[in-house]
Amino acid sequence: MGSKLLFSVWExxxxxxxxxxxxxxxxxxxxxxxxxxxxxHLSVADRERLRNVASLFLHDKYxxxxxxxxxxxxxxxxxxxxxxxxxxxxxxxHYHAWHTVIVYxxxxxxxxxxxxxxxxxxxxxxVRAGEAWHRGPVVISWEDVIENEDANNVIIHExxxxxxxxxxxxxxxxxxxxxxxxxxxxxxxxxxxxxxVADVDAxxxxxxxxxxxxxxxxxxxxxSEAFFEIPDVLKRVWPVVYMQLSLYYRQQTATM
Numbered sequence: 001m002g003s004k005l006l007f008s009v010w011e012x013x014x015x016x017x018x019x020x021x022x023x024x025x026x027x028x029x030x031x032x033x034x035x036x037x038x039x040x041h042l043s044v045a046d047r048e049r050l051r052n053v054a055s056l057f058l059h060d061k062y063x064x065x066x067x068x069x070x071x072x073x074x075x076x077x078x079x080x081x082x083x084x085x086x087x088x089x090x091x092x093x094h095y096h097a098w099h100t101v102i103v104y105x106x107x108x109x110x111x112x113x114x115x116x117x118x119x120x121x122x123x124x125x126x127v128r129a130g131e132a133w134h135r136g137p138v139v140i141s142w143e144d145v146i147e148n149e150d151a152n153n154v155i156i157h158e159x160x161x162x163x164x165x166x167x168x169x170x171x172x173x174x175x176x177x178x179x180x181x182x183x184x185x186x187x188x189x190x191x192x193x194x195x196x197v198a199d200v201d202a203x204x205x206x207x208x209x210x211x212x213x214x215x216x217x218x219x220x221x222x223x224s225e226a227f228f229e230i231p232d233v234l235k236r237v238w239p240v241v242y243m244q245l246s247l248y249y250r251q252q253t254a255t256m
Contacts, residue, residue, distance in 0.1 A: 015056055023055045024077055032077045038085050038153055038228035041253045049088060054080035056092050066104045069142070078145065079103070082155040085228055086163065089250035094163060100137035107141045130154040132161035134170065151229040152209065160224035164217055172216030180247050188240040193219045207233050232256050
């Protein structure tokens with residue numbers, strides 16, 4: 001038996017064992033799923049599969065609270081549910097490179113440091129709702145998790161960044177499936193991104209969050225949010241982007 005096959009057999013056994021002992025209780029899951037708009041497209045059977053993925057996520061990841069917050073089971077399950085949505089038809093292995101979610105009560109100050117081409121170190125402070133560290137944790141604002149009335153989803157946004165980082169670079173080009181066409185992906189996203197940047201720069205109203213114009217990585221993360229939160233809007237505005245995300249996430253979220 002090859003090493004990959006042996007690992008697969010062991011991992012499947014481990015997951016079944018975890019689910020027997022640590023599956024999210026049905027009553028708590030029922031309350032949670034009603035609060036998560038991004039799961040509204042899922043069938044009853046798919047919601048049960050999502051419950052399994054979320055249960056495994058909770059077992060494998062550590063949720064750390066900042067600034068004296070108290071972690072409740074409802075919070076844990078809400079975070080796991082939304083984090084599990086993008087990988088429902090992929091695999092939990094897509095999250096293998098990180099292990100911790102840090103939760104702040106509200107938006108937090110992030111400290112960035114980078115060195116420019118001349119070797120000068122620049123330091124920058126910004127207020128954020130979330131961030132994903134390369135080979136590090138996902139950081140989120142709990143207030144932004146529960147107050148996503150404007151179709152934003154900070155957990156899915158940061159999860160998309162983590163998927164984007166799987167090849168080592170956060171550039172809006174995650175490793176796509178072999179069945180997908182890289183040229184079609186690049187053309188769809190490049191054209192839509194250029195159009196979005198032009199609209200934002202011209203001050204025109206956009207149906208997709210203007211933050212997507214910051215760079216290609218943010219464009220991928222924001223359109224991933226839209227794919228799950230406002231899929232009909234995304235499909236109408238950029239049908240080819242919707243199609244590529246549907247192929248990538250292996251889900252059909254739009255109703256139209």
